[in-house]
Amino acid sequence: MMKKVLLLLCLLISGYGIAQKDRKIAFGPYIQQMGTKDATICWSTKVSEPTITDPEGNVKIVSEYKHHKIHLGRLKPNTEYTYDVLNDGTDEGKGTLTTYPEEIAPFNFVVTGDSRSRHDVHAKVVAKIMETNPRFIVNSGDLVSNGRSIEDWEAFFEVNKELMRNTPYYPVLGNHEKDSPYYYDLFDLPNNEKYYYFTVGDALMIVLDSEGKQISQPEFVTDKNSDAFWQEAFSDYFNTQKKWLEKVLELNKEAGFVFIFQHKPLYSVMKNRKAEAERTRKFWGDIFEKHKVQVFFNGHDHHYHRAYKNGVHYVTSAGAGAPLYDIDFKLPETKKSSKIEHFVNVKVEKDKAILLVTDINGNEIETVEVKRRK
Numbered sequence: 001m002m003k004k005v006l007l008l009l010c011l012l013i014s015g016y017g018i019a020q021k022d023r024k025i026a027f028g029p030y031i032q033q034m035g036t037k038d039a040t041i042c043w044s045t046k047v048s049e050p051t052i053t054d055p056e057g058n059v060k061i062v063s064e065y066k067h068h069k070i071h072l073g074r075l076k077p078n079t080e081y082t083y084d085v086l087n088d089g090t091d092e093g094k095g096t097l098t099t100y101p102e103e104i105a106p107f108n109f110v111v112t113g114d115s116r117s118r119h120d121v122h123a124k125v126v127a128k129i130m131e132t133n134p135r136f137i138v139n140s141g142d143l144v145s146n147g148r149s150i151e152d153w154e155a156f157f158e159v160n161k162e163l164m165r166n167t168p169y170y171p172v173l174g175n176h177e178k179d180s181p182y183y184y185d186l187f188d189l190p191n192n193e194k195y196y197y198f199t200v201g202d203a204l205m206i207v208l209d210s211e212g213k214q215i216s217q218p219e220f221v222t223d224k225n226s227d228a229f230w231q232e233a234f235s236d237y238f239n240t241q242k243k244w245l246e247k248v249l250e251l252n253k254e255a256g257f258v259f260i261f262q263h264k265p266l267y268s269v270m271k272n273r274k275a276e277a278e279r280t281r282k283f284w285g286d287i288f289e290k291h292k293v294q295v296f297f298n299g300h301d302h303h304y305h306r307a308y309k310n311g312v313h314y315v316t317s318a319g320a321g322a323p324l325y326d327i328d329f330k331l332p333e334t335k336k337s338s339k340i341e342h343f344v345n346v347k348v349e350k351d352k353a354i355l356l357v358t359d360i361n362g363n364e365i366e367t368v369e370v371k372r373r374k
Helices: 119-131 150-159 181-186 223-251 271-284
Strands: 002-006 025-034 039-048 051-053 059-061 064-072 079-084 094-098 107-112 137-139 169-171 196-200 203-207 257-262 295-298 304-309 312-317 334-338 342-348 352-359 364-371
Touching: 025 064, 025 094, 025 150, 025 169, 039 094, 107 119, 107 312, 119 150, 119 342, 150 181, 203 223, 223 271, 304 364, 312 342, 312 352, 334 364
Parallel strands: 002 079, 107 137, 137 169, 203 257, 257 295, 295 312
Antiparallel strands: 025 039, 039 064, 051 059, 079 094, 107 342, 196 203, 304 312, 304 334, 342 352, 352 364
């Protein structure tokens, strides 16, 4: 680790014009895109409190926020910086960031998912995650119960406040995000923000979107035409994403480790989701095996499950707060399953990666070793 460098970021930057009364931070600060020589810091301030009144006269306040971000360049690799987005003598706007190393070096990251409810459980998971001191976090989707409810995002950022001010946080779009404008306002992500990739050392991280655009089937569409409606609505989007994925995997074919993240699973041990998982597998085909992807992480099914087929580990990690789901279906590919709150700490070393699956009490669920690609 290189010598710590002090970086003070003043909020009064040309173009923001935030008045004194609006300077208190509502969300953040938190770290987004990170690289070897750059990073992004985001935060939000409350600017007004509009109301909505129902026919019974009940009044609800729906807060309006202004979102801020600073892109930092010309940083040094593998260096810890402190920052202060308020620079007002308080600790409210302070945090630390550590740039990724240029060389191939050991690091760890954490995968969690489906944090959308039971905030007390989510808080316990976050506390355990912080003990592992990860380089970054990936949430496999359904961060909140309703992505179009600002109250849900308020709760999410409150639980993750101390974690996110020091650790980059990469989200995956889940069905509960509802393709919400809040998602794109609050997060600053690579590529088109729906699906994207980034690298750390010789590890490639690819985030996919299993949800597509937020639409609903009109009532006048008959059952006979329902399949055709959905096929026409989503086929172009997902085929474009599939071509993008093929290109990214080909461009990065020399990566030592490849981790894929998506919300919907390819293998489900829930009877009512078996058919959906099979359709997802059929769409992707052998793309993951062909490109020697080592681990495919997903959420959606609220428990832990790991399947293995033809060199690929398919890991469901969805135990960060949402109510747990029963495991009521057996798959020949299943290696481990557990109805439990948990997270996965991934330790990437020179020749192998180790998946440490831990519950919120610190107990080991399983440990999986993944060899470096040849």
